[in-house]
Amino acid sequence: MSESSVILIGMPGAGKSTTGVLLAKRLAKAFIDTDILIQQQVDMTLQDYLNQHGYMALRELEADVLTSASLENAVVATGGSAVYSDSAMRRLATLGPRVFLDLKLSSMQARIHNQATRGLASQPGTTLETIFAERLPLYRQYADITVAADGGTAEEVVQAIVDRLSAGGSV
Numbered sequence: 001m002s003e004s005s006v007i008l009i010g011m012p013g014a015g016k017s018t019t020g021v022l023l024a025k026r027l028a029k030a031f032i033d034t035d036i037l038i039q040q041q042v043d044m045t046l047q048d049y050l051n052q053h054g055y056m057a058l059r060e061l062e063a064d065v066l067t068s069a070s071l072e073n074a075v076v077a078t079g080g081s082a083v084y085s086d087s088a089m090r091r092l093a094t095l096g097p098r099v100f101l102d103l104k105l106s107s108m109q110a111r112i113h114n115q116a117t118r119g120l121a122s123q124p125g126t127t128l129e130t131i132f133a134e135r136l137p138l139y140r141q142y143a144d145i146t147v148a149a150d151g152g153t154a155e156e157v158v159q160a161i162v163d164r165l166s167a168g169g170s171v
């Protein structure tokens with residue numbers, strides 16, 4: 001079994017956290033949700049951090065955590081805003097393939113119904129359409145592998161990721 005990590009990137013609501021833990025069990029790797037690492041570092045929820053410091057500060061903190069945390073031999077669920085840091089994305093690439101969970105806008109809108117309290121790292125009031133359009137090119141730019149995030153149940157998405165990783169010799 002490869003010692004490399006698998007990095008999940010994608011829109012908020014793509015299923016990075018839900019799918020990631022199932023994928024980690026399947027691959028016998030650790031599971032790390034970088035949102036949890038960030039919360040532990042600042043000892044507050046991401047929403048509280050956003051309320052106190054603003055979305056640019058959260059993006060900077062996320063970039064710091066992604067470039068410095070121990071993320072080896074793990075499935076790593078990143079936050080949706082991780083792609084705003086080029087240095088973080090390049091560091092993650094050294095750990096293993098970056099798998100883009102590709103979610104349609106309509107699915108994102110159906111899954112994110114608590115936008116005001118979900119802690120998105122974007123200017124308050126930004127619509128999901130705007131966030132989607134701004135970020136899609138970034139996920140595409142950094143994706144080593146792309147898998148549909150709304151192509152079935154979480155278990156089916158996990159299977160699709162495993163198939164792609166196996167085909168590429170990553171597991």
Ligand SMILES: Nc1ncnc2c1ncn2[C@@H]1O[C@H](COP(=O)(O)OP(=O)(O)O)[C@@H](O)[C@H]1O
Nearest residue numbers: 011012013014015016017018019111152153154
């Ligand atoms: N394959 C799936 N099909 C349907 N709903 C899903 C799927 N994967 C995740 N979800 C749901 O979408 C929401 C967002 O999932 P989450 O794992 O928190 O996404 P992310 O970490 O990418 O923001 C949750 O309510 C979760 O249960």
Ligand SMILES: O=C(O)C1=C[C@@H](OP(=O)(O)O)[C@@H](O)[C@H](O)C1
Nearest residue numbers: 012013046079080081119120121
């Ligand atoms: O897309 C975003 O701006 C964010 C998504 C969140 O993670 P998920 O992608 O797991 O929801 C979290 O990192 C933070 O609240 C910012």
Ligand SMILES: [Mg+2]
Nearest residue numbers: 016017077078
């Ligand atoms: Mg998540």
